[in-house]
Amino acid sequence: VCSEYLPPRGMRDITGVEAELYEYLFSEFRRVARSRGFQPVITPTVEYFKLFEVKSGEEVKKSMYVFEDKAGRLLALRPEVTASIVRVYLRLLRAQPKPVKLYYLAQCFRYEEPQYARYREFWQGGLEVIGDPDVNADLGAAVTASEFLESIGVKHFYLVGNVALYRNVMRSFNIDEEAQDHILHLIDKEKVDEAVEEVKSRGGDIAAEVTSKLLSAESVDSVESYLQDLKSYLGDLYEKTLQEHMRVIEFTSALRELGYRVVYSPRLVRGLAYYTGLIFEYKTAGGELEVSIGGGGRYDGLTTVYSGPFEYATGLALGIDRIALVLSSNFQLREARSVSVLVLRDVPISVGYKVLRLIPSNFKGFVYRVNSLSKGLKYANRVGCDFAVIIGSVEYKQGKVVVKNMKTGEQVLVDINALPSLLNSSSGSS
Amino acid sequence: VCSEYLPPRGMRDITGVEAELYEYLFSEFRRVARSRGFQPVITPTVEYFKLFEVKSGEEVKKSMYVFEDKAGRLLALRPEVTASIVRVYLRLLRAQPKPVKLYYLAQCFRYEEPQYARYREFWQGGLEVIGDPDVNADLGAAVTASEFLESIGVKHFYLVGNVALYRNVMRSFNIDEEAQDHILHLIDKEKVDEAVEEVKSRGGDIAAEVTSKLLSAESVDSVESYLQDLKSYLGDLYEKTLQEHMRVIEFTSALRELGYRVVYSPRLVRGLAYYTGLIFEYKTAGGELEVSIGGGGRYDGLTTVYSGPFEYATGLALGIDRIALVLSSNFQLREARSVSVLVLRDVPISVGYKVLRLIPSNFKGFVYRVNSLSKGLKYANRVGCDFAVIIGSVEYKQGKVVVKNMKTGEQVLVDINALPSLLNSSSGSS
Numbered sequence: 001v002c003s004e005y006l007p008p009r010g011m012r013d014i015t016g017v018e019a020e021l022y023e024y025l026f027s028e029f030r031r032v033a034r035s036r037g038f039q040p041v042i043t044p045t046v047e048y049f050k051l052f053e054v055k056s057g058e059e060v061k062k063s064m065y066v067f068e069d070k071a072g073r074l075l076a077l078r079p080e081v082t083a084s085i086v087r088v089y090l091r092l093l094r095a096q097p098k099p100v101k102l103y104y105l106a107q108c109f110r111y112e113e114p115q116y117a118r119y120r121e122f123w124q125g126g127l128e129v130i131g132d133p134d135v136n137a138d139l140g141a142a143v144t145a146s147e148f149l150e151s152i153g154v155k156h157f158y159l160v161g162n163v164a165l166y167r168n169v170m171r172s173f174n175i176d177e178e179a180q181d182h183i184l185h186l187i188d189k190e191k192v193d194e195a196v197e198e199v200k201s202r203g204g205d206i207a208a209e210v211t212s213k214l215l216s217a218e219s220v221d222s223v224e225s226y227l228q229d230l231k232s233y234l235g236d237l238y239e240k241t242l243q244e245h246m247r248v249i250e251f252t253s254a255l256r257e258l259g260y261r262v263v264y265s266p267r268l269v270r271g272l273a274y275y276t277g278l279i280f281e282y283k284t285a286g287g288e289l290e291v292s293i294g295g296g297g298r299y300d301g302l303t304t305v306y307s308g309p310f311e312y313a314t315g316l317a318l319g320i321d322r323i324a325l326v327l328s329s330n331f332q333l334r335e336a337r338s339v340s341v342l343v344l345r346d347v348p349i350s351v352g353y354k355v356l357r358l359i360p361s362n363f364k365g366f367v368y369r370v371n372s373l374s375k376g377l378k379y380a381n382r383v384g385c386d387f388a389v390i391i392g393s394v395e396y397k398q399g400k401v402v403v404k405n406m407k408t409g410e411q412v413l414v415d416i417n418a419l420p421s422l423l424n425s426s427s428g429s430s
Numbered sequence: 431v432c433s434e435y436l437p438p439r440g441m442r443d444i445t446g447v448e449a450e451l452y453e454y455l456f457s458e459f460r461r462v463a464r465s466r467g468f469q470p471v472i473t474p475t476v477e478y479f480k481l482f483e484v485k486s487g488e489e490v491k492k493s494m495y496v497f498e499d500k501a502g503r504l505l506a507l508r509p510e511v512t513a514s515i516v517r518v519y520l521r522l523l524r525a526q527p528k529p530v531k532l533y534y535l536a537q538c539f540r541y542e543e544p545q546y547a548r549y550r551e552f553w554q555g556g557l558e559v560i561g562d563p564d565v566n567a568d569l570g571a572a573v574t575a576s577e578f579l580e581s582i583g584v585k586h587f588y589l590v591g592n593v594a595l596y597r598n599v600m601r602s603f604n605i606d607e608e609a610q611d612h613i614l615h616l617i618d619k620e621k622v623d624e625a626v627e628e629v630k631s632r633g634g635d636i637a638a639e640v641t642s643k644l645l646s647a648e649s650v651d652s653v654e655s656y657l658q659d660l661k662s663y664l665g666d667l668y669e670k671t672l673q674e675h676m677r678v679i680e681f682t683s684a685l686r687e688l689g690y691r692v693v694y695s696p697r698l699v700r701g702l703a704y705y706t707g708l709i710f711e712y713k714t715a716g717g718e719l720e721v722s723i724g725g726g727g728r729y730d731g732l733t734t735v736y737s738g739p740f741e742y743a744t745g746l747a748l749g750i751d752r753i754a755l756v757l758s759s760n761f762q763l764r765e766a767r768s769v770s771v772l773v774l775r776d777v778p779i780s781v782g783y784k785v786l787r788l789i790p791s792n793f794k795g796f797v798y799r800v801n802s803l804s805k806g807l808k809y810a811n812r813v814g815c816d817f818a819v820i821i822g823s824v825e826y827k828q829g830k831v832v833v834k835n836m837k838t839g840e841q842v843l844v845d846i847n848a849l850p851s852l853l854n855s856s857s858g859s860s
Contacts, residue, residue, distance in 0.1 A: 005478075005480070005481055005517050005520075005736050005737070006478075006517075006521075007473070007474045007477070007517075008474055008476055008477060008478055008499075008503065008505060009501075009503070011474035011476065012474065013471070013472075013473050013474070013514070013517070013518045013521065013522060014471065014472035014473075015469070015470075015471050015472075015518060015522050015523060016469070016522075019469065019470040019471055019472050020469075020470060022470070022472055023460060023470050027457065027460075030453060030457075034794065035766070035791070035793075035794050035795070036794070036795070036796045037768070037770075037794060037795075037796040037813070039445070039446070039449065039450075040445075040449040040450060040452070040453050041443070041444065041445050041449055042443075042444035042445075042449050042452055043437070043443050043444075044437045044438055044441035044442065044443070044551055045475060045507075045537055045539075045551060046438055046441065046495075046507070046539070046551065047437070047438060048435075048436075048438055050435070051435055065476075065497075065499065067495075067497030067498070068497070069438075069495065069541060070541055071439075073438065073439070075438060077475075077476070084443070087435050087436075087437075087443070088443045088445060090435075091436075091443065092443060092445050092446075093445060097809060097812040097813055101796075107475055109475075109476070111499060111500055121474055121475060121476065134799050135779065136773075136779055136782075136797060136798065136799040139779060139783065139797070140796060140797060143783055143786075250779065253780070254778070254779050254780040254783065255780075257778065257780035257784075258780055258783050258784065306435045307435070336465070338467070340467075343566075348684070348687065349565065349566055349569060349680065349684050350683070350684040350685075350687035350688055352566075353569065353573055353684065353688050354687075354688065356573075361465070363465075364464065364465050364466070364467060365465070365466070365467075366466045366467040366531075366570060367566060367569070367570060368566065369564050369566040379527060382527040383467070383527055
């Protein structure tokens with residue numbers, strides 16, 4: 001194929017077992033999300049750039065695919081889905097009983113240098129809970145994601161952090177929100193020294209010292225006593241900061257109580273600027289590498305950014321491509337047994353489709369028309385069929401078919417109507 | 431919500447029952463396609479413009495979303511998926527036993543004036559069969575689509591046409607392929623007189639007369655005798671034309687034999703320039719309106735356009751949005767029975783999630799933390815739960831829960847371990 005006909009740089013054609021794996025992940029994600037009371041939402045793949053401009057974070061904004069449509073409207077391929085979900089909630093779902101629990105499965109896009117397991121088009125499975133201030137909202141989403149990961153056999157653990165600590169310290173030292181976003185972005189990029197420098201230049205020595213200390217906290221408990229010391233600096237923000245900290249503690253201890261490993265990770269801030277407090281990430285465990293496969297956190301009040309009333313909100317997204325990669329080495333789809341209906345050239349082809357209708361629904365089946373029986377059997381064999389149902393003109397005239405077990409080679413001539421029970425009673429191998 | 435935060439013009443947020451319906455259609459389409467031996471393929475949402483430029487048809491090209499990425503590459507949001515599928519086949523699937531049978535579910539995009547049931551982003555479910563010259567390939571795809579439509583309860587019939595008739599007549603009068611594409615495009619736009627004029631000006635009076643007569647054929651049989659008369663004009667192309675006509679006859683008669691209504695429709699050409707012969711469309715039947723819900727046809731040799739070797743190919747795509755619209759008035763999802771686990775504030779929240787693990791997997795279930803029981807029951811009722819499992823501190827200390835049947839009001843105090851069997855044995859209503 002000429003290079004002009006390759007997939008765009010950083011994007012992929014997914015086929016074969018890999019495509020089967022994606023479909024399996026999609027269907028399991030949907031099943032688990034539904035079983036926990038989350039409702040599906042489908043939003044546009046393309047949005048006005050404006051939607052993401054407001055609060056997506058530096059990194060995300062820099063790497064968006066942005067373009068004008070023919071009427072000059074500035075559009076973007078979605079880099080993430082939460083902004084769209086907030087819009088959906090505000091437009092269409094405010095009358096529902098709260099919390100409103102939503103899920104999505106969606107391609108997202110980022111224009112970055114492609115690297116191993118990072119694609120320019122990637123799939124996200126997300127869970128969002130709007131309208132509940134309680135830590136149960138965070139837990140409900142997190143545990144549902146864990147249940148999904150368990151259902152597909154991905155061992156994992158949690159990193160947990162709290163961006164409210166940094167935001168509130170910075171606010172109390174009069175560092176504005178845009179600068180906060182930038183400083184958090186630096187922490188996310190592991191430029192911690194640079195971040196602390198920036199806090200110093202904008203908020204002074206004490207602000208820098210406090211931030212630095214919080215960034216080095218070794219456990220969630222050590223933060224608590226330190227917060228007491230900060231009471232005078234935090235002033236009005238102290239109560240709120242403590243509250244969010246208590247959420248992190250309760251989230252952590254409940255997850256541990258449920259058997260999950262949770263690591264307090266003070267430098268975890270994630271790449272999205274809309275997080276307001278509790279923040280968490282999923283890492284794979286038990287393999288050679290600890291790979292990040294998703295995460296989320298609190299984004300209370302993001303609704304106000306889109307001209308809506310204040311709403312509590314929390315959510316998470318899992319990277320389906322990463323998960324597929326983790327699973328790819330040992331994924332094997334459980335296939336239904338399969339039948340190929342081989343119709344010889346001198347029999348009307350519609351007869352094959354009538355016979356196909358008689359194949360029990362727990363079998364995979366299709367019609368193949370052939371000039372010679374040997375060619376048909378060879379095909380049935382190559383595509384891995386368990387049975388071949390052979391219809392030649394002699395059998396056809398008698399209302400019969402030959403059923404051949406492709407694994408044993410055994411074959412029998414039966415009346416067409418006996419086909420379903422014959423197949424059902426056979427102990428096919430796959 | 432401020433208008434800048436609406437979905438882009440012509441695109442939609444899909445929520446609630448409508449989103450459930452889409453997910454149901456996706457999962458049924460996948461199930462039926464798989465059960466007939468089609469394999470999933472996932473291709474990029476964005477492609478190089480070049481991929482579609484070659485052979486997508488005037489209409490499609492005019493209405494594409496085209497834009498440059500940051501490196502100046504010309505990209506397009508896919509207007510359809512067949513071009514990508516051909517690329518996938520050529521790059522990755524040529525070694526598979528033929529025919530190679532593929533399916534996809536994908537958003538496509540067209541920049542057109544939005545109108546009722548025509549969106550700028552729309553969903554297509556497609557089936558493609560590559561490497562089989564036999565009409566069985568066409569039938570295999572068509573019958574699978576019909577089975578999908580039957581499984582979701584959409585009554586339908588077929589329109590059938592044959593673009594090889596026009597292409598070969600035009601070729602034999604030396605009308606080049608680009609002009610052929612344009613003339614077929616005019617027929618598709620129901621500008622039949624204009625199309626015939628164009629044939630006249632490029633191919634002469636006889637070419638126009640023949641085209642006109644073929645466009646008015648009342649049945650598939652009347653075409654056959656007329657083809658005989660054209661033998662001298664068609665010359666070398668006669669055999670090929672007759673062969674494709676025989677495919678249309680066999681396709682039609684097999685479908686009728688299987689109980690489908692099929693209407694020969696000489697003016698059916700469809701909007702894509704790559705079709706080479708048999709062409710067909712699905713129309714809904716039995717409703718107030720006959721709505722087109724998809725179609726397909728032969729595209730033999732499209733592989734050569736992408737620098738590959740010649741391959742026989744056929745396929746179809748169904749419009750999921752149209753189908754959703756047809757079904758929307760009477761779609762009701764069969765929901766699993768549901769349980770809300772109500773945890774009172776003085777009980778550790780993790781207890782709720784431990785109880786959730788005991789809920790049988792055929793139930794939908796989630797945890798809700800409440801300050802008062804009455805608030806919890808009200809919520810359970812509003813979200814339509816069949817059962818509430820109530821955990822207060824008294825019950826918690828005894829290792830017990832209260833199970834309330836939300837429909838009958840009946841409630842019992844049981845040991846936590848007795849919960850699964852109690853729920854399984856109950857005859858919940860939904």
